[in-house]
Amino acid sequence: xxxxxxxxxxxxxxxxxxxxxxxxxxxxxxxxLRLYELPVKATCGGMAMCATCQxxxxxxxxxxxxxxAEQDMLDEAxxxxxxxxxxxxxxxxxxxxxxxxxxxxxxxxx
Amino acid sequence: MSKTFExxxxxxxxxxxxxxTVFEAGLIKLKCHLxxxxxxxxxxxxxxxxxKPIYDIPGFPEILAGDLVENLMEQIAPFKPAFTxxxxxEKLTKLDDGRxxxxxxxxxxxxxxxxxxxxxxxxxxPRKPQIENINYxxxxxxxxxxxxxEKYRDQRVVISGGGDSALDWSIxxxxxxxxxxxxxxxxxxxxxLDSVEKVMKLAETGKIKxxxxxxxxxxxxxxxxxxxxxxxKGDDSKTFIDAEYFIPLFGLKPTLGPIGDWxxxxxxxxxxxxxxxxxxxxxxxxxxxxxxxxxxxxxLILCGFHEGTLMVQSAFKRIYPDKNLVxxxxxxxxxxxx
Numbered sequence: 001x002x003x004x005x006x007x008x009x010x011x012x013x014x015x016x017x018x019x020x021x022x023x024x025x026x027x028x029x030x031x032x033l034r035l036y037e038l039p040v041k042a043t044c045g046g047m048a049m050c051a052t053c054q055x056x057x058x059x060x061x062x063x064x065x066x067x068x069a070e071q072d073m074l075d076e077a078x079x080x081x082x083x084x085x086x087x088x089x090x091x092x093x094x095x096x097x098x099x100x101x102x103x104x105x106x107x108x109x110x
Numbered sequence: 111m112s113k114t115f116e117x118x119x120x121x122x123x124x125x126x127x128x129x130x131t132v133f134e135a136g137l138i139k140l141k142c143h144l145x146x147x148x149x150x151x152x153x154x155x156x157x158x159x160x161x162k163p164i165y166d167i168p169g170f171p172e173i174l175a176g177d178l179v180e181n182l183m184e185q186i187a188p189f190k191p192a193f194t195x196x197x198x199x200e201k202l203t204k205l206d207d208g209r210x211x212x213x214x215x216x217x218x219x220x221x222x223x224x225x226x227x228x229x230x231x232x233x234x235x236p237r238k239p240q241i242e243n244i245n246y247x248x249x250x251x252x253x254x255x256x257x258x259x260e261k262y263r264d265q266r267v268v269i270s271g272g273g274d275s276a277l278d279w280s281i282x283x284x285x286x287x288x289x290x291x292x293x294x295x296x297x298x299x300x301x302x303l304d305s306v307e308k309v310m311k312l313a314e315t316g317k318i319k320x321x322x323x324x325x326x327x328x329x330x331x332x333x334x335x336x337x338x339x340x341x342x343k344g345d346d347s348k349t350f351i352d353a354e355y356f357i358p359l360f361g362l363k364p365t366l367g368p369i370g371d372w373x374x375x376x377x378x379x380x381x382x383x384x385x386x387x388x389x390x391x392x393x394x395x396x397x398x399x400x401x402x403x404x405x406x407x408x409x410l411i412l413c414g415f416h417e418g419t420l421m422v423q424s425a426f427k428r429i430y431p432d433k434n435l436v437x438x439x440x441x442x443x444x445x446x447x448x
Contacts, residue, residue: 043231043364045409049158050363072300075272076360078240080295108363109240 005098010058011038012104021093029055029102030088038104046089051077053088054105061100063091079105112217115192117143119425120212120220121228122199122369125153127399127414128228129182129191135422136189138435141448143192143220145199145212147233152179154230157362168412178411188447194218198233202372202395210394224394224425227374227381228418229401231364239270239358243329251335252356261355262287268338268351270326271359272296277305279359284317291351293321293340321349329356369401377403387424388417394428396421 003024009017021032030053033040041052048069054077057063063086066074070090074080085105091097119135121128124146132142150156152175160176167173173181197214205211205221212220236254238244244252256262262283269280270293277299280292292309299306312318321340328339328348338356340349366379375382375391380403383389388396398421399414407413426435 044158047159047162072273075296075300076237078237078360082296106240108237 005093005095005100007032007093007097008099008101009033009036009038009055010101010103012106021097023093023095023097025093027093028089029053029091029093029100032093033088033104039107040088040104041107042089044089048073048087048090051087052107054079054085055088055102056081056084056105057086057100057102058084059099059101061097066090078108112219114219114221115143115194116221117141117192118222118429119143119224119226119422120145120210120222121226122146122212123153123228123230123399123401124148124151124193124195125228125230125399126155126178126182126411127230127418128153128226129179129186130415131226131228131398131418131422132186132189132191133182134419135425136186136447137438137440137445138422138426140422140426140429141191142189143194143222145194145197145214145220147196147198149196151183151193151195152176154364155179157234164411166410166412188445190448194220198367199229200368202392208394223429224396226418226421226425227369227390227395227397227401228399228414229366229369229397230399232369232379232401233367234362234364235367236358237360237363239326239360241327241329247329247331247335247356250333251331251354252329252358254358256357259283259286264288265355266351266353267291267355267357268293268326268340268353269357269359270294272299272301273359273361274301274305275361276359277301277309279357280318281305281308281312284312287355289319289353290317291319291321291338291353293324293326295323295325297322326356326358380407386420388421389424394425396425 004020004022007019007021019036043052044050051073070087118140119142121144124144135142155175162175163172197216200215201213203211209223210225266289267287268291272294283290313320323343324340327341330337337350338353381397383397383402385404388398398417400409
């Protein structure tokens with residue numbers, strides 16, 4: 001598909017999914033995960049306020065720098081890996097992300 | 111003695127949709143009583159994003175979430191809604207006379223022919239750190255919120271978290287508790303600058319013992335908590351601190367909570383409704399706003415407003431089966447409060 005990138009997602013069971021993510025729909029990584037019905041709650045809807053879309057970045061792609069809201073949230077989140085953790089909702093799907101590989105962070109227990 | 115209230119519609123959830131429903135109910139002379147676990151009305155808008163602008167409220171090119179709540183409170187004031195705030199709706203029981211009774215965690219009862227669940231994402235509950243046996247120590251030394259600071263007088267307390275509430279309570283308890291440890295995952299704190307400075311000052315004088323780059327990951331004690339285990343990053347050994355209390359302060363998160371056990375038909379944690387009146391599988395119980403689901407559902411405030419508006423018509427017919435409702439426009443009749 002034109003205007004799309006491939007993203008590889010490892011879910012919480014260790015299973016690998018290859019997702020085709022359109023770059024022309026102003027989507028975030030979190031929204032793509034939701035489109036494919038991966039188990040991401042996205043409680044806050046994408047405002048960097050819940051960390052349910054936390055992922056570990058496993059490839060060397062250049063990502064936008066973290067904003068204050070994302071840093072604040074990751075400061076309070078659980079299962080954070082300082083080198084790898086990002087919030088999916090803060091990563092816009094852009095052409096340079098082709099081949100991006102991420103792992104879903106564990107879900108918080110109720 | 112716990113209180114009992116009677117009304118026409120008990121609304122569970124005082125978020126924007128629950129609030130606006132009071133207005134639409136009021137126009138057809140129905141009274142409402144709202145219950146919310148948060149101490150203030152507004153739901154997510156008040157708790158999660160009061161300072162965020164919303165752009166899709168018809169007629170408002172841009173409005174701050176907090177301001178929308180204020181406006182709604184003003185709009186519904188003529189209909190004198192009653193509120194039970196800071197209590198969690200826990201039990202739903204059908205009474206012999208056909209009405210419903212919603213009881214909160216503190217025993218307050220709300221009786222009405224109709225119940226509208228406008229619970230949004232569910233009830234806001236403290237986020238628990240992922241420590242294996244933490245549930246065991248609840249009420250035995252682990253507190254997720256501070257209700258009565260005096261409880262900690264001359265006790266040894268470990269607080270964890272890096273946000274404003276962790277900072278503010280550390281400062282406060284520095285003068286109350288025997289020892290206050292503040293454990294944070296990072297070195298820096300991202301709370302209000304003023305609070306960070308105060309904590310640093312108190313740390314210098316030893317009134318707060320700061321443990322940064324660290325996480326509490328073990329709790330010990332047979333009857334009650336008496337030791338808190340802390341792992342420091344880059345250090346394989348674990349430190350144990352003698353403490354009577356561990357207070358993790360990591361904010362709130364919404365969960366469906368007790369509503370999930372009321373016998374309502376659910377689909378992925380949302381309540382299934384009939385879109386002609388947003389009724390659920392229990393007669394007289396409706397679900398509106400983010401908590402419901404139906405084909406084509408969009409979780410938008412403006413859709414919730416519509417749902418509440420249709421819902422009160424159905425509630426009216428249940429109370430007055432013989433009366434016909436004629437749609438009256440506010441432009442013609444104005445707003446006649448109670």
